[in-house]
Amino acid sequence: MLKKNRRILSSTAAEESFWPSFTDLLTTIILVILLFLIITLFLRQSQLYRLEQQQEELDYYQSRIxxxxxxxxxxxxxxxxxxxxxxxxxxxxxxxxxxxxxxxxLFGFGKDKIQPQFKEELEEFIPEYINVILAPEYRDHVSEIVVEGHTDDVGSYMYNLELSQQRAHSVVRYILGDDFPEYEYRDILKERITANGRSESNLIMNPDGSVNRDKSRRVEFKFRLKDDEVMEEMLEVINAS
Structure with missing residues (x-):
């Protein structure tokens, strides 16, 4: 009888020692699950906030573009x-x-000196062109005015690159020089104009696929807006998302 009572007491003690351990384990598991849920919720909220910020930035850049x-x-x-x-x-x-x-x-063959007829055309063209490009309503949007020189495919690429660059420089020097008639916004133009030589990289073709050398030998006036900078910023936002 005494042995039986001892077995009962031993069994009861084992059960009592088991349940606290199980309860502690269960509490730990519940805490881990709660912590996981809290972290998951926080990450989702952070992700949603980040997506909202990115969407706002994309909307801004889209409106700017x-x-x-x-x-x-x-x-x-x-x-x-x-x-x-x-x-x-x-x-x-x-x-x-x-x-x-x-x-x-424009120029004599293989030369970078501006011919008299082209000077006359520039004197008529520049005042009207600059009055449009650098008008008060546009000048804050215009980042650069580019004078590009182009050649035909006669000669090597490097020879034509140097020639086209010299021709573009000749045009810029002339329209900013003292011999050129006065026109509005000249000082602003000095800050924004650049000269680029493109060699034979952008030839003009005839309908039959041959090179139109007369049209390929040319000078182009282009303007750049600040949209290039906006596009770069937008691409950074997209790549970071």
Whole structure:
């Protein structure tokens, strides 16, 4: 009888020691689950907040790009209207607003000295063009005005690269020089104009696929808006998402 009572007491003691241990384990498991749920909820909230921030940034950049695209369209429209009745031998790109002077009147063959007829055309063109590009309503959007020199495919690429660069420099030197007639916004133009030589990298082709060398030898005036910077910022936001 005594042995039986001892077995009962021993069994009861074992059960009593088991349940606290199980309860502690169960409490720990519950705490771990709660901690996991809290972390998961926090991460979801952080992710949602981040997505909301990114969406706001994307909306901002989209509105800025749309605004700048609208500005470009307005500038192109004004340029086209300004030179619609002009006798100048120029072509206006209706999409970008780039203006092309082409033909043999620009420079002598293999030369970078501006010919008299081209000087006359520049003296007529520049005041009207700058009045549009650097008008008060546009100048804060325009980051750069680029004079590009282009050649045909006669000669090596490096020879044509140097020649096209020298021709672009000649144009810029002339329109900013003392011999050029006065025009509005000259000081602002000095801060924003650049000269680039493109060699034969952008030839103009005939319908039959041959090179139109006369049209390829040209000078182009282009303008850049600040949309390039906005696009770069937007790409950074997209890549970080």
């Amino acid at each position: 749309e605004q700048l695209m609208g500005v470009r369209a307005e500038i192109v429209r004004d340029i086209s209207q300004t030179f619609a009745q002009s006798d100048l031998d120029i072509e206006v790109d209706q999409r970008t607003g780039a203006i092309r002077f082409s033909g043999s009147v």
